[in-house]
Structure formats: structure tokens, C-alpha cells
Amino acid sequence: MATTPKVLDGEPGGLSTLVRAALPVVPGLNQLPGVRKGSAADFTGLAFRREGVVAERPRVDAYAAVCGFPRKDVVPLTYPHMLAFPLHMAIMSDPGFPYPAIGMVHVENTITAHRAIGVGEVLDVVTEVGAARPHAKGVLLDFVTTVAAGTDIVWESTSTYLRRGRTVDGDAAVGLVITDPPSGGVEWRLPANLGRTYASVSGDANPIHLYPLTAKALGFPRQIAHGMWTKARSIAAIENRLPEAVTVEVAFKKPVFLPGTVAFAARQGDAGWTFALTSPKDGSPHLVGRTSTP
Known part of the structure; x- marks a missing residue:
């Protein structure tokens, strides 16, 4: 160090x-x-x-x-x-x-x-x-x-x-570059208070996640989900298929506005899983990720 x-x-x-x-x-x-x-x-x-x-x-x-x-x-x-x-x-x-x-x-x-x-x-x-x-x-x-x-x-x-x-x-x-990430998949409807709920358990009370007014003050049209919530929720969807020792990499792309709907898809390969959180409307990515053995 x-x-x-x-x-x-x-x-x-x-x-x-x-x-x-x-x-x-x-x-x-x-x-x-x-x-x-x-x-x-x-x-x-x-x-x-x-x-x-x-x-x-x-x-x-x-x-x-x-x-x-x-x-x-x-x-x-x-x-x-x-x-x-x-x-x-x-x-x-x-x-x-x-x-x-x-x-x-x-x-x-x-x-x-x-x-x-x-x-x-x-x-x-x-x-x-x-x-x-x-x-x-x-x-x-x-x-x-x-x-x-x-x-x-x-x-x-x-x-x-x-x-x-x-x-x-x-x-x-x-x-991080992930070629051909999975698309479509199951849709999750996210409530308007998700940012406040996650802030209460994480301690991350950045105003961009809380209310439309506080988000607008920092340049967003309304509040957005925490990036680490999107990673956690994605891992939760596949965690029972992951080994105890594992590496999970993600890149945060477009913000997830709240309330909103996202689509989660995952695909298993020889090296591990790839997964993505996308917009159901146009397929644009909010998060892409992959797992591997450390």
C-alpha cells in the first residue's frame, strides 16, 4: 500500500x-x-x-x-x-x-x-x-x-x-468491453422510492437517487437508481449458480430513471456468465457484466 x-x-x-x-x-x-x-x-x-x-x-x-x-x-x-x-x-x-x-x-x-x-x-x-x-x-x-x-x-x-x-x-x-451481451429477458418494474429505500440500507444518500427535485438540481430529469443496486440485483438473479470464489465485473452505462422498467438477461458460457440490464423499449444498456473464476 x-x-x-x-x-x-x-x-x-x-x-x-x-x-x-x-x-x-x-x-x-x-x-x-x-x-x-x-x-x-x-x-x-x-x-x-x-x-x-x-x-x-x-x-x-x-x-x-x-x-x-x-x-x-x-x-x-x-x-x-x-x-x-x-x-x-x-x-x-x-x-x-x-x-x-x-x-x-x-x-x-x-x-x-x-x-x-x-x-x-x-x-x-x-x-x-x-x-x-x-x-x-x-x-x-x-x-x-x-x-x-x-x-x-x-x-x-x-x-x-x-x-x-x-x-x-x-x-x-x-x-470493460463485453461483446454480444445478452438482451431481453425478464422485466423488473422499479418503484419511485427505490433510491430512498436503497439509501436507507446502504448509506448512499446522494441526492440524485432520492427525489425528482433533488435529482433535477444536479442535472437529471428525475431520480435514478443506484448503480450498485443494479449490480446487486443482477447478481441476486444468478447468485445460486455462482461459485463461492468468484469475480464479477460490471460497467454502468445509461442511468435507470425511477419509476421505470428494466429487462434482465443472463447467459452462461465456458468462462462464466455474462449478463445485462437493458431498456425494454429500445434495448439500450443500463449495465453489462460478466463473471469469472479468480
Whole structure:
């Protein structure tokens, strides 16, 4: 690890986190000490950690219910992201991180589970981010998380965020490409309050997911579903056919407006599953993904 992680103490999240995330985009206030962001050119990395985090039964069950997973004695494949998300926000809200949290777009996510995590297990979670990578529309930042039980790493993820604007030197990466993803499939009708329901179990209360008014304030015609909900719900549809040790990669494409209807399709191949969440109207993709053996 290139950066010594800061310890995130106490119960993370809540209104104070949202305020810290929003202040750097408020003219005038964004120049105050403790709010003013550092130089992107000087940024080399930042890390935070949480120690002794418990995968508590009530929270796991509430998350599973919202995302379509069955109740089990092990956590859903995507659940550890809930434990890491406060670290994402701590990094984005830190004055040393040069980009405001508001406006960061989650474009890709990769999860590798090395084994199942039991409900009630005690875990240590670390998230770190390095220098930005070039992108045609700005820069990409990879938030890399490791979850350990004792000395064993049991779960890892990389969440890639796009920050639109000025880019950095280098060749832009192509990103996840899935040729001939499946289409059509079963349709899911998503309610208007899905973003608020998911926010209540995930802690991700970004205004773009909550109400038409708050979404419009940030440039969307109405609220949109969380990208990580679309990944979780897609995995829930095939999780009983996945091995315990598995890697799942997804790219988030067009937003899912709420209320709305999406179509889910999956196809098994020699290397694993490919799946997609699309618009039933025109087949345009909201999410494409694939699984493999780590």
C-alpha cells in the first residue's frame, strides 16, 4: 500500500458526511480551510480504514431484502461494498482529495470474493485511491478495497469513478468491453422510492437517487437508481449458480430513471456468465457484466 491509511472511527455516514461532500462545490465556502481541495497535479494517493467491523444480521437482512437476495448465514456477494462505502466518502470528503464528491460518477465496479463471509464475522476494511488515470471525458480514479478476516483477505473490489473535466497525461484505457451481451429477458418494474429505500440500507444518500427535485438540481430529469443496486440485483438473479470464489465485473452505462422498467438477461458460457440490464423499449444498456473464476 503506497499510502498509510487513516482510521475512520465511530459510526460513519449521515448528514455530516453529506455536508462535507457538498461544501467543496459551494462558491466561497469551498475556499475555507478544511474545505478547500488540494491540487490535482500534486495528488498521489489517500487511504482510510475501518477496524473490527461486524456484518450485523439486521443490516445484512435489510440489504438482502432490498436487493433481492435470500436470507442466509453468509452475506450477499455485494454486501461488503456497504462496509467500504463510508471509506469512499471519507476519501472524497478529505481536503487532500482534489475532486469534489458531488459530480463523481461510478462507471465500473469489480468484486472478487475469495470465500463466503459469515453473518457476524468481524472484518477489517481498507480503501485506497491513487493518482488519476486519463479518460476521454476527464479522469478516472480507482477506489481499491480489501476486506480481511484476521490475516486472510476474503473480499476485494475496485470502484472506478469518472470525474468529468480536465484530463491528465497518458493513454486513456478502454475499460470493460463485453461483446454480444445478452438482451431481453425478464422485466423488473422499479418503484419511485427505490433510491430512498436503497439509501436507507446502504448509506448512499446522494441526492440524485432520492427525489425528482433533488435529482433535477444536479442535472437529471428525475431520480435514478443506484448503480450498485443494479449490480446487486443482477447478481441476486444468478447468485445460486455462482461459485463461492468468484469475480464479477460490471460497467454502468445509461442511468435507470425511477419509476421505470428494466429487462434482465443472463447467459452462461465456458468462462462464466455474462449478463445485462437493458431498456425494454429500445434495448439500450443500463449495465453489462460478466463473471469469472479468480
